[in-house]
Amino acid sequence: MQASIKYIRKELAGVYPKEEIEGFVRLLFQHLKNYQLTDLLMKADEQLSPEETEQIKTIVDRLKQHEPVQYILGETEFFDLPFQVNQHVLIPRPETEELVQWILNQYAGTSPTILDVGTGSGCIPISLKHKLPEANIWACDISEKALETAQANARLNDTEVHFFEMDILHPQLPEAFPALNVLVSNPPYVTESEKEQMHPNVLEFEPSGALFVPDHQPLLFYRALADFAKKHLSQTGSLFWEINEAYGEACIALLKEKGFSNVQLKKDINGKDRMIFATCSTI
Ligand SMILES: C[S@@+](CC[C@H](N)C(=O)[O-])C[C@H]1O[C@@H](n2cnc3c(N)ncnc32)[C@H](O)[C@@H]1O
Known part of the structure; x- marks a missing residue:
C-alpha cells in the first residue's frame, strides 16, 4: 500500500x-x-x-x-448521508447543507409538505426526509437522468420521496398535488459571464444545465419559483432558496414585489449572501 x-x-x-x-x-x-x-x-x-x-x-x-473525485468514485456525502453522483447531477455543496439546516431549524418535529425544485442528486429532499420522517416530500427536475439518480439515492438512504419530471419555467403538476408548506430550491444561478472565474473541474465536468442562467436573466428561475409559490404554497407556507451571492438584494426586491412577507437573507459559512427565506402571509 x-x-x-x-x-x-x-x-x-x-x-x-x-x-x-x-x-x-x-x-x-x-x-x-x-x-x-x-x-x-x-x-x-x-x-x-x-x-x-x-x-x-x-x-x-x-x-x-481535473475530474472531480466525487464523479470518479461515483459517490459523495451530504448531511452525513451517502449519495451516488454522476455527470447528470451537480455535486452537492456544503452551502446547500446550510440551506437544509435552516429548514430543519424551523420545522423540526413537524410533518410539513415540501417540494424541492431542481433536485439533482436528491440531496435536499432525501436529507429532509431523513430528519423529518413524517414529512410529505416531493421533488422535481427537468432532467430525467438526474431523477433516475435521485431515485437511486432515495433507495440507498431508505427514504420515501415523490419524484416527478417538471420544467419550472412551464410547470405542469401531477394530479392531486397537495398544497405546500415549504418550497425549497437551489436552481441554476451562475451567470454566463461568471464562467471565467470558475475552475475547470466545474466547467468541464458538471452539467451546465444545472449551473447557468443567461446574463440578461439572472433571476429567471427565481421569478418562476415566486409565481409557482404564490399558487401552490399554503397561506402559512414559506420558501427557502439558495441564491447567487451577487443577487441578494435583487431577490429581496423580487419577493417584495410579488407580495411575500418576512423576507430574510442569510449568509453562508464564508460570509456570502447565499440563502433567502420568505413567507406568504405576514404571520
Ligand atoms: C444547481 S442544481 C441543484 C441540484 C441539487 N438540488 C443540489 O442542491 O445539489 C439545479 C438543478 O435544477 C435542474 N433544472 C435546470 N433547469 C430546470 C428547469 N427548467 N426546471 C426544473 N429543474 C431544472 C437541473 O437539472 C439541476 O438538477
Missing part, C-alpha cells in the same frame, strides 16, 4: 495542493478497501492486488484531468 500512496503523492504533486492530495489518498482507500486513516498507518505494508493497483492508476489519471 505504501508504494501506491507514494505513487499518488508523486503523480499529483504540482497538480493539487498537498492537503487536497492527502484528502484524495484517504477517499481512495476508503472507497477501494473501506480503510480509515488509522488503517492506512497500521496496514502500510499490505500488498495491493494488481487490479487494485490498476484502479488507482486510472483514478490518478482522471484526477490529473
